[in-house]
Amino acid sequence: MAYISTQGLGQASDPEHSDRDPGSSSVRPSGEVLPYRQAMESIGKGLQEEYKRNCAGVTVLRTLSRESLTPLEKVKKLERKLEVISRLVQGQKLISKMVGKYRMGKISKKQLVASLQGILHAFPELKEFPFPQGYAVGSEAQERAKVQCELSQARWEWFASQSGRPVARRAALNGLGVGQATSGNVCSGYKPGEIKTSKTQKGHLPVDVRLTTRGLEIADFGVNWRGVKEATKQEQLLKDWLSKFESNPNYRLRIIGYSDCIGKEKNNNFLREGRAKRVYELLGKNARSQTIFVGSASPGTYITDNSTVEGRATNRGVVIEIYTPKPSCPYALKDALKIELDAARKTLGLSAHVAKSFLRSVGALDARGRFTETILDNKYWFAKLYELITYYEIAEVQRFEHPGFVLHFIPIFYNLYHESLQNFWQGKLNQISQLWINHFQTAGRPSWNSVSGFANQVLKSIVTGVAAHIQGDMAIALEQAYRSYTAKYCLSNLRFDDFRKDFFENNRPIFEMVQAAFFLELSRRGPFPVRPDVGQFIIGTGAQLMGGGLDIDEVYRWRAEAWEKAKKRLGQ
Incomplete structure (x- = not known):
């Protein structure tokens, strides 16, 4: 009768043959020599127990399934993968980190490609054992457990595939099915x-x-x-x-x-x-x-x-x-208008509150001899302008092709201004841009000595405020709004430029309405001894003839520059 040593799994009966086959980790260390049939049954049982132990509770994505490998080659390759699993996980985490930075606009596509090339050079194992596209890599312990399970199954399959060993095949197939199909x-x-x-x-x-x-x-x-x-x-x-x-x-x-x-x-x-x-x-x-x-x-x-x-x-x-x-997507696109309208209205209330904070009722008379609130700070004019813009964008929301996005943008954009204003009041100048510092320091207590002096102060408040907000904040707000809106409503098919028309062609009539309303407010609050509607006409005509003031064309040039900056930040 032929004999086989359990100290070398699959070892031939010839004592001079010393090559070890895969699966040797499952044999008993006793060194006893068993008859061939008993040894095969012992090995099969050991491999079966190893497979059940290593695969209990483990879901395996079999990464070698598409490769044309013999059972023995698969075992060898999985043993190699187990050796380098730590570096595989480490390298893949670095790749995911760089891709995340690219998607957030923190690095350019060129920088991403260079980073990925560097990572693959440092971790060549990633080319040897690539992770499937879209696969979420877990911790090292989780990935090690999956590979160990794959390896245990591969050893078992190798053992079952050995020709001329019917007892080995039956022992190996008996009870297969931990997280997989049964052996039948x-x-x-x-x-x-x-x-x-x-x-x-x-x-x-x-x-x-x-x-x-x-x-x-x-x-x-x-x-x-x-x-x-x-x-x-x-x-x-x-x-x-x-x-x-x-x-x-x-x-x-x-x-x-x-x-x-x-x-x-x-x-x-x-x-x-x-x-x-x-x-x-x-x-x-x-x-x-x-x-x-x-x-x-x-x-x-x-x-x-x-x-x-x-x-x-x-x-x-x-x-x-x-x-x-x-x-599934947490918010349905059909509900976007209602959801974003509620948020935009809250921003309108906040903008009105901020503008009103620059006014006081002190019993003053206006140029027409009527009691009126007194403007304590020329910051009022930009704050009021913002309130008017917010009001008309909400009131005219039917003009937009993507009204939900326009409304979603309103609180994001306004909060950048409001946060800067709060930081200025609290003396945190290092937390706001120089553009905002210029606006807040320029727009101080108003002068009522002359109409021209009053008008110049209003002009400085508006120009510095609009410049700070559009040139400094708008690109940031557009990027944030696009990312949060498309994620909120799962709109992976919409590109940034799909919203452009709403911010230019469709928005232009609203700015003209705001301009007219602002001239009316300026006439009502300013030292003009005429009716507000007459003052509105005079101010509006003067702005067109003399230049300065609310130059909508200049504002739109700034907006176009901000749009391109945001587009670049988004990598589109």
């Missing part, structure tokens, strides 16, 4: 009429499509058939899920083909591959792009037991493994 260790032959019935539309199963913890199972393919039956295609559950796969861009799919245990392995692998491809062809264009693997199950793995007609019919099938989609 009992392989009975077909019963009379089983093949013929399998090729009918009715088949052996009451339903061919069902949802399980693994995913969507499509079963009851005919014996030696790869095509999906027409009756199977008509099952409503399959239709519903095909529609879901096509309409939800967050799904990631793996399509794995199976066969029953009867027949030569080469033919069964051909059937498994073909069945997976036929199911893949049922998917729509979008779902196909979201499929990360199409192929056969590992040799000797099955969906269920092969001992019954129904079990074999189930095994002649395909499993679509479904990676749980991300949570």
Whole structure:
């Protein structure tokens, strides 16, 4: 009787043969010599226990599935991957960090490419073991556990694939199924009429499509058939899920083909591959792009037991493994107008409050001899202008193609001004831009000595305030608004320039309304001994003839520059 030492897994009976096969970590260290059959059973049991232990509670994304590797090559490669897993995780985290910076506009595309090249040079293992696109890399411990599970299964599969060792194959296949398909260790032959019935539309199963913890199972393919039956295609559950796969861009799919245990392995692998491809062809264009693997199950793995007609019919099938989609969008686009309108109205209230804070009722008389509030600070004029702009953008929101985005922009833009004003009042000059410092320090207590002096002070308040806000803040606000709005309503298909028309052509009439309203406010508050409407006309005419004041063309040039800056920050 031949003997084999358990100190070298798979070692030949020839004592001069010293090469160790994979899986040696599972053998007993006792050094005892066992009969061949008993040794094979012991090794198979050890590998089975190792697989169950390492794969308990572990979900594996089998990264080597697409490579044409022999069982032994797969073991060797996974052993190598386990050695370098620490560097793989470290390198991938650096890549994710740089991509995040690029998406936030902190680095340019050129800088991103240079950074990625540097990372790949420093971590060449990333080219050897690339992570699948869209795969979220976990901690080192999590990734190590996944590779260890893959390696344990590969060792087991290698052991089962050894030719001339029927006992080894049976021991290795017995009980397979921790987080994977079952081994179907009992392989009975077909019963009379089983093949013929399998090729009918009715088949052996009451339903061919069902949802399980693994995913969507499509079963009851005919014996030696790869095509999906027409009756199977008509099952409503399959239709519903095909529609879901096509309409939800967050799904990631793996399509794995199976066969029953009867027949030569080469033919069964051909059937498994073909069945997976036929199911893949049922998917729509979008779902196909979201499929990360199409192929056969590992040799000797099955969906269920092969001992019954129904079990074999189930095994002649395909499993679509479904990676749980991300949570659905928290806000529906159809609700955007209402949601953003509420926020914009709150900003309007805040802007009115800020403007009013520069006024006091001290019993003063205006130029027409009526009691009026007194302007204590020329900062009032820019604050009032902002209130008017906010009011008219809300009132004229129907003018916009993307009203939700325009309203979403309002509080983001205003808060930059309000935060700078608060910091100025608190003496935190190092936290605000020089443009805002220039505005806040220029716009001080008003002078009522002459109409021209009064007008010049108003002009300085407006020009310095608008310059600070548009030239200093607008690009930042546009970038923030685009990122937060598209994320809030899951609008990955909208580019930044899609909103441009609303901020230029569609917004221009509103600025003209604001200009007229501001001239009216200026006439009402200023030292002009005429009716407000007359003063509005005089001021407006004077601004057009003499220049200065609210030059809308100049403002729009600033806005165009801010738009291009934001676009560059977004990398578009």
